[in-house]
Amino acid sequence: MAFRGPKVWLWRWRRNPLRRRADRVEAWVVLAAWTVTVLAGVLAGLATARTVEHGLARERAEWRPAAARLSEPAPGRAADRPEDAGERVWAEVAWTAPDGSARSGQVRVNPGTDAGTAVTVWTDHRGRLVSPPASASQAELRSTLIGGLGGLSAAAVPFAAGRALRRRLEERRLELWDLAWARFDPLWRGRTG
Template identity: 80%
Template sequence: MAFRGPKVWLWRWRRNPLRRPADKVEAWVVLASWTVGVLAGLLVGLTTARTVEHSLDRERAEWRPAAARLTGAAPGRADDRPEDAGEQVWAEVAWTAPDGTRRTGEVRVDPGTRAGTQVTVWTDDRGRLVGRPVDAAQARLQSTLAGILGGLSAAAVPLVAGRAVRRRLEERRLDLWDLHWARFDPLWRGRTG
């Protein structure tokens, strides 16, 4: 186990006669990648959250419930399924769009539902079938999660790029070390034995 002394904060920025130019470059790379990563993460995260929440708010405002009737009996029998299963099947329904046209589509209903049974469907402003819109609490949760995911993804790009630059600097330092060691090793070989 290697001995490590006390952690020195901002050691890359302190004056030191042994600090190489590559150490200075690495210090700037670390600072730049973290600064850009944090700023990009915040900006993208907030923008994504706001966009998702606005979209879900618009859906809640524009999507409306409509009364529809099953055009045929739903497949299966109602007594075949256990009460707690919550299993539903697809069945065709018909409804009237806001422009007065008759529309048909498929929705999920309980097995064995009879033809002509009224069900509630959700439609957009053009009368097309859509899913039930999320409520305000669900919209906040979804937008928050989308913002966090977008922010972390955006922050990862400069951090990974900074790490790649630092790895290349380390490889360069090791190559220089090998070069210098090859030059001076023959001179020391006779003095260390």
């Protein structure tokens, strides 16, 4: 393990007689890559979170509960045991859409529920079945998580591009070292030994 001295802040920007043009270019590449990475991540994350939050708020405003009735008995037996109480099965229900037309579809209900039992379903403005809308706290959590994921995804692109450019600069720097060493090695060969 090589010994490294104390970390010097902003070492890429300090004056140094051994600093080459490639070192200065790398310093600017690192600065630009981190700046773009942070900006892209934050802006994309905020935009994604805002879009998700607006979409979920629109669902809460537009989706309405509707009274429906089971068209046929739900399959299975009524949950007699407490451990079966959380089980739900698909059953056919019928309801009236906002335009007055009769609609039907399948929803999850308790097993063994009798035909004609009242069930609450959620519908959109056209009367189609939808899942219950997310509450305000659920919407906030979802928008935060999806916004964070969107921000990380957007930040990955400039970060990866910066890493690839730095790798290419490092390869070029090593090529230049090889050229310089090939030039000076014959001069030093006779002096050592």
